[in-house]
Amino acid sequence: MPSLTPLILASGGLTERSLWYPTILGVLVVVAGVILFVGSIYLLLGTNMGARLAFLATFSGLMGLMLVLTSLWITTASPLNTLRGSVPAWKIQEVVPSLEESKIVAVRNIEADGVEVDAVEAANVKAAVDEGLVTKEDTATKTYTEEENKFAIYSDVTKYLTPKTWEIGGSNPSWLDGEFTHAPKYAVVEFCGVAPNRQPFGVAPDKPTCAAAGTPEAKDNGYVVLEYNLGDVRLPPIIAFVSSLILFVLSLALFGWYERDRRAVQAAEAASAQTPARSRELVNA
Secondary structure, X not given: OOOOHHHHHHXXXXXXXXXXXXXXXXXXXXXXXXXXXXHHHHHHHHHHHOHHHHHHHXXXXXXXXXXXXXXXXXXXXXXXXXXXXXXXXXXXXXXXXXXXXXXXXXXXXXXXXXXXXXXXXXXXXHHHHHHHHEOOOOOOOOOOOOHHHOOOOEOOHHHEEEEEEEEEEOOOOOHHHOOOOOOOEEEEEEEEEEOOOOOOOOOOOOOOOEOOOOOHHHOOOEEEEEEEEOOOOOHHHXXXXXXXXXXXXXXXXXXXXXXXHHHHHHHHXXXXXXXXXXXXXXXXX
């Protein structure tokens, strides 16, 4: 009886990433799609319009389609399955034992000048804190560099608490008022090591609390300083829209030049056809 292992692997799809998958395979899919769909339209038009005019018609139609698509990518609320840039997210700038040692002047007095956020916003910021403070372990398909773990202190999220979170800065600029840039928005998260559980086995553990100063669990206590990165979700669609618009306008200009040259050739042919007739009229006269 033949082995079912190859069939099971094939049904599961390709799981191991390599140069072939997805890089080369992705390029081949795009090239095949262009040849099959755009090439077939060019072939059909070429049988009726000629190679050059068919190319202009196909090219302008493709750029017109891209112009419509990119305009939809820009105006849709969430451009999924399209060209898109990085999404807005909190990015860790530094981890310091005290706010006085921070390189960012705006956060040194954030406890007085900033706003302590609610639990919902604190949870959003903590997601970025967890990604930075927890050591990322290598897997079979992913190897992390020292740079990616430069803020890592703890082995998992249960080893520390984040009792307080503050935010400061930020803005909502209006183009009508001549404002085109955002003021930086910062967050500071206080973190502390969790005190060890003193309850015996079989008894419900104590509620997690910050370890007392001077204990081994509290030696890494400090503050995480983050900056809100607004991202560039719509930048790639805007670039694609502008590029498609330029190429579409160029294709229309090529159509105009083609028509002008065709009329000039027709006028020249008509003039050359009238010249012999005029000569015969002069001879007969």
